Amino acid sequence: MGLRIHNTLTRQKEPFEPLTPGEVRMYVCGITAYDLSHLGHARSALVFDVIRRYLEFTGTRVRFVRNFTDVDDKIIKRAEKDGVSPAEVSERYIAEYQNDMKRLGVLPANVEPKATAYIPQMIALIERLLARGFAYVVDGDVFFEVRRFERYGCLSGKNLDELLAGARVEVDERKRDPRDFALWKSAKPGEPSWDSPWGPGRPGWHIECSAMSMEHLGSPFDIHGGGEDLIFPHHECEIAQSEAATDTPFVRYWVHNGFVQINKEKMSKSLGNFFTIREIFEKSPYGVPVTAEALRYFLLATHYRSPVDFSDDALWEAKRALDRFYGLFQRLDESSGAAGPPQRGAAGPGDRLLPPLLERLGEGFRQAMDDDFSTPGAIAQFQLLRGELNRLIDAGLSRRSGEQAREQFRSFGQVLGLFQSSWREWEFGIVHQVRAAEAVAVTVKVDVTVTKNSLTDEEIEQKLAERNEARRRKDFARADEIRAELAAFGITIEDRPDGTSRWKR
RNA sequence: GGCGGCGUAGCCAAGUGGCCAAGGCAGAGGUCUGCAAAACCUUUAUUCCCGGGUUCGAGUCCCGGCGCCGCCUCCA
Known part of the structure; x- marks a missing residue:
């Protein structure tokens, strides 16, 4: 029996058959680089790292792309707050992310594209959508017209009427339909912008993943992954754009990871119940x-x-x-x-x-x-x-x-x-250090009494020799005393049957 | 309100309709040990949220409850 993968598109486990035998092309949505990454980001990265490793383990060649969103409202906001340029914000947090991933042992992807490097591809894609009648321009903005794409909702299991009924979106009056989404946003003063046929502006969020995945993997490709929360609207919109533009299926297997929770609630920025990856390492x-x-x-x-x-x-x-x-x-x-x-x-x-x-x-x-x-x-x-x-x-x-x-x-x-x-x-690798008891967001229980300095290996070996000498003399009181001394430094002794001992910090 | 998911021992967590319902953690007893630790052995769900149904047979499929969670707005 071969590999079976749960496909979000069908909500079933399906036998996995790559388009090209022995070769898998996969794309995973990375992060928007505007802040430190938390454990939820770590999980997503780790899950797809393991999927990639397993495919390679079974002898499959994997072309693995994981992107960075480096232009976005949140980045712009953060840049204003910090008094730096948006590019500086995204560069900083991309570096932080890569550092976190390295610590976690998550392998780099084969390609780690940044959205801003693919503006021409995005513009080309939008032009194709306009030419095919799936999009329209309003004052320098370009919107995708959802009603024109019949299969909209196929991934998330929604239909258009339901979407409208539950719509909580603030309605942009210029849209032909409230559910239409932005492909291109005209620039406001002070925002980063690129020239386009519709005037200076920047790409909408969804279009970047379509452009970058198709650029590096073609269309269709095998696996597209990301967190569960990306199913709608992000991935739904990606399907609409990509398939409307190319007239071919976009992705064969959609794979989504579940959330990290704290007390049964989603870990998220808005709830404030998150731990950054760095914080966990440092604490x-x-x-x-x-x-x-x-x-x-x-x-x-x-x-x-x-x-x-x-x-x-x-x-x-x-x-x-x-x-x-x-x-x-x-x-x-x-x-x-x-x-x-x-x-x-x-x-x-x-x-x-x-x-x-x-x-x-x-x-x-x-x-x-x-x-x-x-x-x-x-x-x-x-x-x-x-x-x-x-x-x-x-x-x-x-x-x-x-x-x-x-x-x-x-x-x-x-x-x-x-x-x-x-x-x-x-x-x-177990390092015992003095730690301030206060302000510890993530504490990990340690079953030893932490003391001010640890002993060197030599000192420990010396104590052990002394103890074993005492044991040979049947001076168990002295032997236990030494055990207690070492225990105070967090060192555990385990005796072997032959009279020697080993120790652990 | 719409859509989707989950509910398995004290805790975490697997379970493709059919051998005694994986595995781990914690607990209890034991072997070993000068005492320990580690390791090993034994032990911990006649039962899988509740109530119906399909079936020779259901934790696993169907219907109805109850509870929790997620998405529908940026989100891994």
Whole structure:
């Protein structure tokens, strides 16, 4: 069974067949660059990052375009407020976004076009719509005439009458119909503008995505994605414009991700219940790699179309789950004699049982991901294997098997951007610092007492040696004392059966 | 008001009409341990918001309630 994708257009899961076998062209609506991005933007980017990675994982060539809207009312408003040019605003927040994405481990798209670089293409598209009678000009503005496009509403499941009945839009008297939308807006004084056949102005929001996607991917192309809130009107309008202009279908599969919520409410600017991506990284007590991976795990543990409720507890749970995976990786490493004294380096009863387990992971993983990119299902497969492997280690596992298993986690985990660190990096990515108790918007629970300085590795090793010496003398009072001392620095000791110990920050 | 979605154990969360309803977290008991930690074992939904219906058989399909959420205006 091959890949199936839920298509918003049909509201069903459909077998996925790219137009060109072995090659997928996808376009995702990025951000309007007027402020820092929040967790909701992160989710959208992450979801399509994983979709892209999975397609590539299955051997598909992916041409992936994610745009930036860099001219828009909000940007202009922000520029006025900050006393800078709109271009400076958009440049700044595009850079911030790219930085956030890098931290999150979201790969750059193949093309990341900015709207302002495609003005000629947009003008050409609008001219075609005018020539075909789908648009009209009023005082330097150009509007798309919705009534002329019969299929308007096909994506969002609305019909024109309903739209009018529920219309809350303030009516622009110059429009032939209140539902018509702007393709081109004439410039007001002081606004950024470009010359056009209709006078100086700037593009409407929807037209940019039509122009940029068709420029880079042609028409039709395979996948168009974005947040659920873009279905109407943005994507609906894109379909209308594009298909009216070209007379060919625009997009084959529409994919939309669900929202990040706080207490069951959509995370959004207007509600003021949002956390910026940066804020989460900065408030986290962990290093960037740990925070990024925990955030990815948290977001991917829910199916992309379902809402996901963000909370400190939820993030903490994700971190704990990853601790257990990295705990397994450490055990695999040690069982193979690569660190510490070799205990189970030789071939063991577990070796025989390993290959079928690894195969099962592969099958389960593909099956889950093929089912409309079920990342929760994929994660469950990893969790299942984690339990099995821990049992195998107890039974005895050779060095070679341990490495093989670890490699399996790495290669499948790569699709989700998980399990790529070494267990040492994971543990040492946990940074304990003094944090002011006040003004913490996102707090993550830490199960240790935070103290002013952390110890160096050498100091810890020294304490451990002392403690193990005490244990050999059966001076357990002293041994426990040292354990308590280290605990005060947030360091946990785990004794091995052979009398040595390991520690974690 | 219109359109759409969701409601599965204490919590999170999978579930293509049919083997005992995945998996995780938290909890309880146990093995191991000087004590711990980690790991492992056992345990946690006769039942999937409620009420009807279709079917040999429904969490899964249909109808009607109740509750929550989203879109209809910028929005990932």
